[in-house]
Amino acid sequence: MSTDKSADMNHWQSICKLDEIPAQGARVVKREGKTDIALFRTLDNRVFALDDHCPHKGGALSHGLVYGDTVACPLHNFKISLQTGQAQAPDEGHTPCHKVELRDDTVWLAVD
């Protein structure tokens, strides 16, 4: 069965097991021709997905230190909300977020 991507904006795909992302860490999901996505796992096992791209100078957020539901960019310490992709004041900027879900112990990502 083939899927029509344009009709289904929320094209869910299973990506990996929760265990394959380190707690308080991240894992990169590569996409053909598009920005990489960083999958984050918090201390309390929630998962988030953001473009792997800091709004400041493009640092790889997947390299950052995860705490609470925030990630600190490894290059210049911009703090980005995992929930909203918004940089913490006084810094400005936004990183696109992606829908992600944990079903049992599997991480599902909505890719467009």
Added chain:
Amino acid sequence: MQKQRLVLIGNGMAGIRTLEEILKHDANRYDITVIGDEPWGNYNRIQLSPVLAGEQKLKDIILNDLDWYRDNGIRLIKGCAATRIDRERREVHTAAGEAIGYDKLLIATGSRPFMLPVPGSDLDGVIGFRDIKDTEKMIVAAALHRHAVVIGGGLLGLEAAHGLKLRGMDVTVIHLGDWLLNRQLDDTAGRLLEQSLAEQGLKFKLGARTQELVGENGHVAGVRLDTGEVIPADLVVMAVGIVPNADLASEAGLETAQGIVVDDRLATSDEHIYAVGECVNHRGVSYGLVAPLFEMAKVLGNQLGGCGKQRYTGTTTSTKLKVTGIDLFSAGEFMGGEGCDEIVLSDPAGGVYKRLIVRDNKLVGACLYGDTSDGAWYFQLLRQERDVADLRSALLFGPPRDLGDHGTSGASRAAALPDDAEICGCNGVTKGVLVKAIKEQGLFTVDDVKKHTKAGASCGSCTGLVEQVLMSTVGSSFQDAPKRKPMCGCTDHTHGEVREAIREQHLVTLADTMKALHWKTPDGCPSCRPALNYYLISTWPGEAKDDPQARLINERVHANVQKDSTFSVIPRMWGGVTSPAELRKIADVADKFNVKMVKVTGGQRLDLLGVKKEDLPQMWRELDMPCGMGYAKGLRTVKTCVGKQFCRFGTQDSTGMGIALEKAFDRMWAPHKVKLAVSGCPRNCAEAGIKDVGIIAVDSGWEIYVGGNGGIKTEVAEFFTKVKTEEEVLEYSGAVLQLYREEAYYLERTVHYMGRVGLDYIKSKVLDDATNRKALWARLQLALAGEPDPWQAQLGADAAARFTDLTV
């Protein structure tokens, strides 16, 4: 209601302090005008001595700058004398011809130097020591001339003589008394003082009377004594006493008697006019030190500020001399006499002398020379007129200390003082007040304490005690002393407190530590997590497990992240030495992984730049070299020069020493990056002077320098010690580094750690205490023994999960 007009004559220490006290009580009560004949704001006259000695700058001694007057709505008429007081019309007239009306008038005109009425005292080059102008004249004279004579061997005269000597003049002190400071010291202490000052190069004529000042073309050229002897002098400083400035008052018909007579409320014989400071005569006494004047200011400020009716009943004063390197203290009836017992400790050879005078079981006088650390305590006993019968046998040895405390360090002395012991005599600040301010206002530096309590802000001789109180209040040991700042927003605890809790409560995981210390966030933040992780693994090596998620990316993947999110790989090359085979291997790896650049780093190694994260494990495998930790908060490199093996100057094998050091400290995590260097001779080609630990070979061994830093702000390392053998180099530098690892706060470079605890402290732990040194060195070796190579450790089964990406 219209504000009352308050006029102050005299912009000096006592007058302005009174205004400060008034403002404290009620800032809006008066329209204030200050008339001062000096052309600047209020300054700390006491510190003119250190200025003369070149230990302070004029700008450092300003107490209230012009902004202060403006901010408090005070009109300052400076550089203009008050010339007349018209009591009928309640006006003060100034030299500029202005008449200023007052409702209340405060006279604080201080005093002027007494000039001996001998022929020639009006010659050029003959001055007193009173204000900035005098000080500047002395500084200029010292630059131009050679011979100075100071007449008067009292406190002021000796401070002037000391300053002029330090400025390179040949100084003779002429003193009428048989010994120096004969009004403050007994003959024994006076002689000891003379000896130390003579060692500094001062000359003395004691029991000598000045007969005449001889001049040449209107300028002074010498001082003739009554023995006929003439001492050459291009500058003569008279410091034989002071005369209260009471003329203005007596001309206005106020009661004066060697000073303006005031009652216990500091009121003169005119109820609208008050006087404070050196210009007054209170109960027959005129004071020449600030402590009593500040006490007067407090009483008067309280009264004029509209609060209560304090009374001034006189002050017992104590004496100190502001000559660096000389400690003396005296108070009360230090000479003793009829009906007195004297308790004396006399060790002239050791430079220590103490004499306590006891009458009717009360301490009535003290004279200390060489060791004045108990001065504050004696002074307190004296003023309290406390019965000392029970203390008598041990009185000489200072305040009773807790059992088991054998420490002679100042900190424990300060801790032993009771709350009502006076710490700062000038400003009357007790230990209790200090401790309260330190705790409540979170003060953590001596400067802060000065600003908030004024303790230590006047003559400065109590700074040491203030520091000790600070130390014993903020933390019992050096390391927790200063910073009161919490680690970060996640906790109220300071770095020092966290370190201590980890040690004392034997905490070995981040989660436990956060729980035990009531962290406010579930898993910290990018600033506390790396710090906690470091504290855990450095305190409990082998026991605490390194948490990679508490490390920033460089340390998580053991490579340095670059601006384009690629990494750079730096293999370790011991002591900067490599071989053709190794170079070939590095070149092959560079080719294979398409590195963008191969670069020699500042630390003498090869850096392979532009590596993708997923390639890291394979590169490490193929390099098959140790991880260079080029990114680490830990040992980076040991830079070396060529040394004796090849260099024609080298006296030792610096390369070999560097390799040995690098191997000994390899894999050492630290609060911040650590760099070493070894040079083979004092030409110091390896630039060891700006490294955390720098070693320089000399003919007879190795010199060790510590605390250098070539970073944002270059800091030159300080000489630490000299040792003979290579084993000692390892042991001593290892001990210093281990002390740093155990005590420094995360991200504190060695220079800042050493600045915080003091080099002397480190010396006491490493040089003076051999057992402790060996223990430190052993602990470092133990910590490093279990430490795996970071690259090898990453190559395990889970490397894939860490370094490879997923795809959709």
